[in-house]
Amino acid sequence: MNNLPRKQVFLLLAVIAFWGCTSNETATKSPIQATGYPRHVELTWPAQEGADKYEIWVSSGDNNFSKRATIRDTLYMDFVNDLGNNLELNYRITSVEPTGETREIGSTKVLTKDLTDEQLIDMVQYYTFRYFWEGAEPNSGMARERIHIDGNYPQNDESVVTTGGTGFGIYGLLAGIDRGWITREEGADRFEKMVNFLAEADRFHGVWPHWLQGETGKVKAFSKKDDGGDLVESAFLMQGLLAVREYYKNGSEKEKTIAQKIDQLWKEMEWDWYTQGGQDVLYWHWSPNYAWDMNFPLEGYNECLITYILAAASPTHSVPASVYHKGWARSGDINTDVEAFGYKLTLKHNGAEKMGGPLFWAHYSYHGLNPKGLEDRYANYWQENKNHTLINRAWCIENKDGYKGYGEDLWGLTASYSVNGYAGHRPGRDLGVITPTAALSSMPYTPQESLKVLKNLYFNYGEKVFGRYGFYDALSPEADYYPERYLAIDQGPIVAMIENHRSGLGWKLFMGAPEIQDGLKKLEFSVNP
Template identity: 45%
Template structure:
């Protein structure tokens, strides 16, 4: 058994920025370490502020963030490399026995035996977006592990086998040029959700193009996700021009999930500069709270962040055009690379709120509503994971460097028409 991590029960606002980031990042990591599903080591979909759920539900996308969080913890010295390798072995063993559909993982599984737990009646098979979030994390781990180590080389091989088995092209209908989110063994395409941009699934298309054995053609990205430019925006909100996506940018996880591994700095294609896209999206989200057009209680330059989270009436997808008065700390904290000053102000403000309600064993709770004096008693894997990853990318660039170093990823970016400083670096290395 691994040693459980000591945790700080409260934050001190007089701490330095670095110390506050350490505390919050480490606490969020504990969700994926002490709070992981015990038999499998994979990530629970959600957990309580003070106690674990009694079920065996494991989230596939959340587990991808869990793999990435463990890498951060090794580098930060929170856990030993050997403990991490043991955990990787257990996590991979569960994934290897998980029921898959043409190599594609479902949204949820039972962590004990790997059985599919249906998301709903017709969503009982492969979920391509959740699978891509898992594979993003797996590729980071593979790139981190040392091929010169017998133990680590064996883990790399097992990751490759999982990654290469995903039949991304099986989620394309005959005669269509778009990826579909779900495919069921019983209901086939009945769920019928094409993955079109702008949303959180850029990573899905890039990995689908990167697959060594089951790749999609570039035209599926251009016609399917980009819609040959249909996802362009170009309008101005609060004085900020938004290159892509829905009005006011949508929920902030659009700027987080794909970019925990995919480095947006200097990443461009014929449609957008993705660093500019994410910075603009985050700034519009921030300015929405500053301007506060709906007079929501508590919104200001210190208190901002709209994304998906728990709410008083259940799960909510919050954005400037769908504003429930609900602030999710992950939205601001995971935007640290894009808006460092605004994020640090929000972090310090969150730390002044009643910490018996706002802060628990895994850091800041999932969301709160000042108008209702409501604080979530829960955490979500898909919100905790980006906090660890994006804070680390701001501090060291670790996960961006790992993911962008993968040769398959480099190949996919080139064939899809992207440019990136990472591609230039790789080409220079190949010439020496």
């Protein structure tokens, strides 16, 4: 990841052309590519043979250059809050050899400028998209489970890919094609690699595991007994793949082939197997070594609704409607009548009945499944998700524990890295850690409230929270905790749900699949977006 991929030059030039933030005359003459944003400048340059590190120098319109950084990467994001706003800056970059000898690589001029709200959202979405485009595991094309900017991978899992996180990221890649960040052909190449990998990777009754070794396609155990099929993560993956199928099914011959391969993978998923022989509930895991030992039935309400929708919709291994109504909906016991901060919840959020679970429950099943107008005998899912989000926000604003930074422009509790490991943050289990994906992925439900968080994070926290793949996973002003780490399952919802807010692309594609419409009817959903 230390060397800038060639494809990124195209992406940066596209952004430059759109915003006009860079001097085109300078950019064509210099090996340095520079893009100016409101509060930072991104610089990239080709790796230099023999270089041990690089020095970045800047001047504000004169020849008085000061050193900004010494790094080993070939991408540098210079947050220029200390220099002012709407700047004209000159950059010079030199390589430093192990002997200490320096060589100037080149210089360039760049402007920083204010952006509209839409352009700012576009910037964040684009940066987050790069996690799944540039940061992907190269052999499989799949999303890495995690990316640590410092390169410290405690489990040596840099090449481990996530099935669910890839499914989320697929919506980001489709958005990237639609928005011109990559070409349609580049997107097809990536999806072809991904689908071919998945066809050969370990599957268990057609269902993939939570993690795969990206270099081999072999299962990587998520825990001791979780070394087989993971129905929920595979549902997240297939939710994304079906959107690709719909995107490509009437395209070129290559694109049609990708769509056909996805259709085959879809038909090979044995949803009915995961009822343990016909019980009225789906089970999360099956292992070739431990069989059903984990014994985790999928009972609502949490993030798993999409699993039942797909299981009902399967053209080859579907489950009857009773599995949904008796299993997921607990024969009606899924319902409740709870109110917090003036907002009602009609579904019992497992283990968090009073104020709702972590906010990823309002995101994971809804990258393709459109909650607008989605209703069954148990809930109106748009209203449920919106109220869930507003309760989460209100808890942070009330801030009864007095955590530093919390407020209308810093809220959002969900599962993420935490000060002491990993935690499922939510009202009632608040550890003083804000996770950017919580508010940003809620943009369809709370557009203005989410935008306030985006602006606060970018303009006021800057380089502490924003890097090459967008906002880092978590932060705690209270604990002065700003880890430079990313997780696919948190980055994916940001780019997917922002795109649904902006264009509804993911919702249109997934809901356009005829089996999905049939499955929803089978479960007695009404759909009136």
